[in-house]
Amino acid sequence: MSIESHIADRKFITLFRDTFGMNENELELLLSFFELKKISKKEFYLRPGKVCRYKAYVNKGCLRNYVIDEQGHERVLFFPIEDWWIADIDSYYSGEPATNFIQAIEDCELLEISKENFQLLENKIPKLSQWYSLKMTRRATTINRRMEELKTMSPRERYLDLLNKRPDIFQRIPLQYIASYLNIEPQSLSRLRKQISGH
Amino acid sequence: MSIESHIADRKFITLFRDTFGMNENELELLLSFFELKKISKKEFYLRPGKVCRYKAYVNKGCLRNYVIDEQGHERVLFFPIEDWWIADIDSYYSGEPATNFIQAIEDCELLEISKENFQLLENKIPKLSQWYSLKMTRRATTINRRMEELKTMSPRERYLDLLNKRPDIFQRIPLQYIASYLNIEPQSLSRLRKQISGH
């Protein structure tokens, strides 16, 4: 089964065709550099220790990107879903060993590319650099906003905000992971939900 | 007094000369697009409400970049110092009104450039795009690391970590702002410092 058939209906291809006006030749070249990788629920895409030399496009599924703090608690940083890119961003750019876990919450279909191949591709398709710069900008503003949320909102506010802005999250991700994303314990999330529903 | 004499001894110029191999013509062109802006202690470089259409290089001095939460508390996000760039990153890219305050802690010398002029310059000096991409990447990893700190470390750990990694900060920035950066109240920082020194 070719990669193309898997992704023909995905944003991955429309993104480059429509937003960057890539022609069919460029698209074919682009696709030939990516490798399809399937991982099943609970499987790890990345574990700490190894250097992260790849990034992957989430074609299907949902994962959690987390770290473990000194007390041994898991802390969820992101929930990558369809149309996101995954990597240990710090390790990918610094070459230092990764510190992040990336684990599948659902069965996932990923499109993976190595750092080297991505650079090759960038040289062959200049439009990719434009796109990449845009992507890094968006990433920076997203994380920035997330940092502001952590600094200015209470757990209760963060919960209500997430419920409002990302209702999809609650349909497919266990509450214990959402609690970790909100930076509280599962018991505290339960308590919060009870307080809120009880009024 | 020309801009050149002000920045001749700064990283601003060595950065482009050494790292990007710019020649004197390119450097002169580059400099001609920047405007020298002096602001004195306590003065604001940016306030919420207006769209942030400029970015500025900190040639000299030290500032605080903060937001105000719903309870009216100031929350410091960054302490831009020499060789940093300042802007409301979200507003600059989205075109929405800024939410950040940027205020001088010391008398400052800034080199400012508009978004439009920066783009013009990017077209004239291709090396600038490379540099820009690198800068956005660094920015993303920095903020990412900061988010991880907020998620995994206790206030006490964040204090000790800052003391260790950025001792310079404690020499030039009032403790109340450092407390805000650490996401605690000044009274709690006092208590922490007493506990730590008393052992």
Added chain:
DNA sequence: CGTTTTTCTTAACCTCGGTTAAGTGAATTG
């Protein structure tokens, strides 16, 4: 289906950091 495992909830207790208030010390300023 019934069993086992995982996820979620509840409750009691405790701790850390916020809040309020007051006082001390340092730095500007006229």
Added chain:
DNA sequence: CAATTCACTTAACCGAGGTTAAGAAAAACG
């Protein structure tokens, strides 16, 4: 250099969220 503002500290009290422990509910699996 006296006055005023600003920065820092201390202490008492309080409450949100963490911790521990147990049980209920839901999902996975043979």
